[in-house]
Amino acid sequence: MINAADVVVIGGGVIGCSTAYNLAKLGAGKVVVIEKGYLASGATGRCGAGMRMQWGTETNCLLSRESVKMLSNLPERLDVNVDIEFTQNGYLLLAYGDKMEDQFKKNLTLQHSLGIPSRWVTPQEALEIVPFLNTKDMRGATYCAEDGHCNPFKVTEAYAQAAKNLQVEIYTDTEVEGIVTKNGQILSVRTNKGDIHTNTVVNAAGGYAKTVGRMAGIELPIFPERHEILVTEPVDPTMGPMVMSFYHNLYCQQSPHGSFIMGIGHPNEPEGFDIRSSWQFLRDMANRLVDILPPLAGLNVIRQWAGLYDMCPDRTPILGNSPQLKQFYTAAGFSGHGFMISPITGQLMAEMILGKPTTFPIQMFDAGRFERGELFVEPSVV
Ligand SMILES: Cc1cc2nc3c(=O)[nH]c(=O)nc-3n(C[C@H](O)[C@H](O)[C@H](O)COP(=O)(O)OP(=O)(O)OC[C@H]3O[C@@H](n4cnc5c(N)ncnc54)[C@H](O)[C@@H]3O)c2cc1C
Numbered sequence: 001m002i003n004a005a006d007v008v009v010i011g012g013g014v015i016g017c018s019t020a021y022n023l024a025k026l027g028a029g030k031v032v033v034i035e036k037g038y039l040a041s042g043a044t045g046r047c048g049a050g051m052r053m054q055w056g057t058e059t060n061c062l063l064s065r066e067s068v069k070m071l072s073n074l075p076e077r078l079d080v081n082v083d084i085e086f087t088q089n090g091y092l093l094l095a096y097g098d099k100m101e102d103q104f105k106k107n108l109t110l111q112h113s114l115g116i117p118s119r120w121v122t123p124q125e126a127l128e129i130v131p132f133l134n135t136k137d138m139r140g141a142t143y144c145a146e147d148g149h150c151n152p153f154k155v156t157e158a159y160a161q162a163a164k165n166l167q168v169e170i171y172t173d174t175e176v177e178g179i180v181t182k183n184g185q186i187l188s189v190r191t192n193k194g195d196i197h198t199n200t201v202v203n204a205a206g207g208y209a210k211t212v213g214r215m216a217g218i219e220l221p222i223f224p225e226r227h228e229i230l231v232t233e234p235v236d237p238t239m240g241p242m243v244m245s246f247y248h249n250l251y252c253q254q255s256p257h258g259s260f261i262m263g264i265g266h267p268n269e270p271e272g273f274d275i276r277s278s279w280q281f282l283r284d285m286a287n288r289l290v291d292i293l294p295p296l297a298g299l300n301v302i303r304q305w306a307g308l309y310d311m312c313p314d315r316t317p318i319l320g321n322s323p324q325l326k327q328f329y330t331a332a333g334f335s336g337h338g339f340m341i342s343p344i345t346g347q348l349m350a351e352m353i354l355g356k357p358t359t360f361p362i363q364m365f366d367a368g369r370f371e372r373g374e375l376f377v378e379p380s381v382v
Contacts (some may be wrong), residue, residue: 001193011204013044020159030169048253068340075158085151149242206308226274230281241253250262250288264285313370319331331345344360
């Protein structure tokens, strides 16, 4: 294993690989990625893989708008031959009650000001998009035809291949066990396969970002939370868009090969690293889903799994360095939407680390915003 690098990226998920590629492209010198499992073995490979531009904060709208643009021709941009299965089937976000209708309409105004082609649809119009939707009590919905999904393994592979083409070294099955520091400087990264001398580290460890932060003596307000998903048997294509309901706290989409993939958020899920599947999820998911998509009641479930959201208190990532350890950078806290913003995130991280002007302002994503009380609370999440 290499014993010195200009930058060590901890975590071989989509964020680590995107950041490593962008660092190498912008001339960071020797860049190394350390992954304790295989690439995309964390949240990335366990995610719903949806991408949407319909958000309630300007920051998320901008990050996702830019990323969707980049994903639309990612293999060409990266000069790799990987089909990332980029699909724009739309997202239909269902609105219930006065408060949600008002919020959604505010979101639309914001989205339109940023050029995002979303629109309000009546329950009748929603039925034209998803004919078997139960529209009872629904006020309407917002719809953006340019939202969609990609294959998260393939997107990660595309970035990893492009990074390797720029001489980035990627070590899988290698775990970071410590970070050696002295007088506010990083000296090396300790792994179970040897030490790497470096003075710059990127913490892209997803649900383990807090653990990795502590290795460097940095306390991050990020915590892991289990989220579960299930998949049904495949059937003929019947539903185009991702259907999302914040009222039911669920999302559901039909994949290109016909299976329905769905998940819910649990308000009482405890913080922790548990990624076992539970029968309670199966029961709750099924109960809530058939309320809005009744014909799916007859489908058999064929697979279930769970992964970790890396939660941040305002559901917006921390992208920045630490005042106590300036060369320790964090890109984590994505709270359930890191996959869809990974292209621009990797670029912004690389620009920041190399002291270049960033494509978008990024300084407000630092961890210091919690002390300053300058949060970006995202209302539109499951
Ligand atoms: C069920 C579920 C559904 C989701 N749905 C969506 C969605 O539809 N759309 C969307 O945009 N996002 C979604 N997300 C969120 C998305 O998956 C994440 O935000 C994104 O994948 C984060 O990428 P990452 O690279 O930061 O983290 P990860 O993919 O978790 O990568 C971190 C990596 O760090 C490695 N690591 C940790 N500690 C160490 C160590 N000490 N040494 C070496 N390696 C280490 C881990 O093994 C892991 O591979 C979902 C997440 C889950 C769990």
